[in-house]
Amino acid sequence: MRVHLVDGTYELFRHFFALPEQVNAEGEQVAAIAGVVGSMLGFLESGVTHLGVATDHVIESFRNELYGGYKTGDGIDPKLWSQFHPLEEALRAMGVIVWDMVEFEADDALASAARVAAQDERVEEVLICTPDKDLAQSVVGRRVVQFDRRKRELRDEAGVITKFGVPPSSIPDYLALVGDSADGYPGIPGWGPKASATLLAHYGQIDRIPVDVRTWAVTVRGADRLAASLNERRDEAMLYRTLATLRTDAPVGQVDDWQWRGPTPEFVNVAARLRQPALAERAGRLGVARGTS
Secondary structure, rough: OOOEEHHHHHHHHHHHHHOOOOEEEOOOOHHHHHOOOOHHHHHOOOOOEEEEEEEOOOOOHHHHHHHHOOOOOOOOHHHHHHHHHHHHHHHHHOOOEEEEEEOHHHHHHHHHHHHHHHHOOOEEEEEEEEEHHHHHHOOEEOOOOEEEEEOOEOOHHHHHHHHHHHOHHHHHHHHHHOOOOOOOOOOOOOHHHHHHHHHHHHHHHHHHHHOOOHHOOOOOOOHHHHHHHHHOOHHHHHHHHHHHHHOOOOOOOOOHHEOOOOOOOOOOHHHHHHHOOOHHHHHHHHHHHEEEO
């Protein structure tokens, strides 16, 4: 059994900026919704059996309470924002499990589902379908991998090390040091990818990097300056690591809950509102072929 976990928020953004604007008879924006729904249906038609889609039902999460500069929904195009909740409804009508996050983020749901799937002995491979570097921390060997559907790139644990210079377990520390502009935290001044990877490849975590640069076991250019910057901002670095660490206790259910069992009767109406009636026909045929409809 292979499990596919999809970042629905990313998919909605991707389709919104890739497709021309389209409205339905009620004047509602539907292009990105139809794009994502069609993409997920194509995924199912390719043989995918167990599928879960995580979305940010609201952009803010518990992390906004920890750090005032964390990302918010400010600046999101209203035409994009108006398609968030209808996408969730459309996917559910198609019979796809949706984890719409409020307290947590979509990434937390993906990390939680990856943990649940990895604990199921029936699961041979877990594919986390997102290019988001945060999810690199959830990669385990060759069994839990990251898959960029747009680039068709698959990244296992060795691939994470090749890309970032650190193993998955050190990704939160790495992001804390270099920063993550997408999530709104700046990192520690002077700590670029190379220095961060060099130190973390040896020490593993920020709190294991010695305070005294003279005891560092690796050579890093500008070590004195880096040590001073980190020592002045260790509390800040630890906060950023907390922000970068994905939760694995989001409510996502069990693997059997994620098996696609065909579209609901409502999907015919949903496809019509999306001005894509062929989606309902395709989903119906697939359901019949799999003996679910």
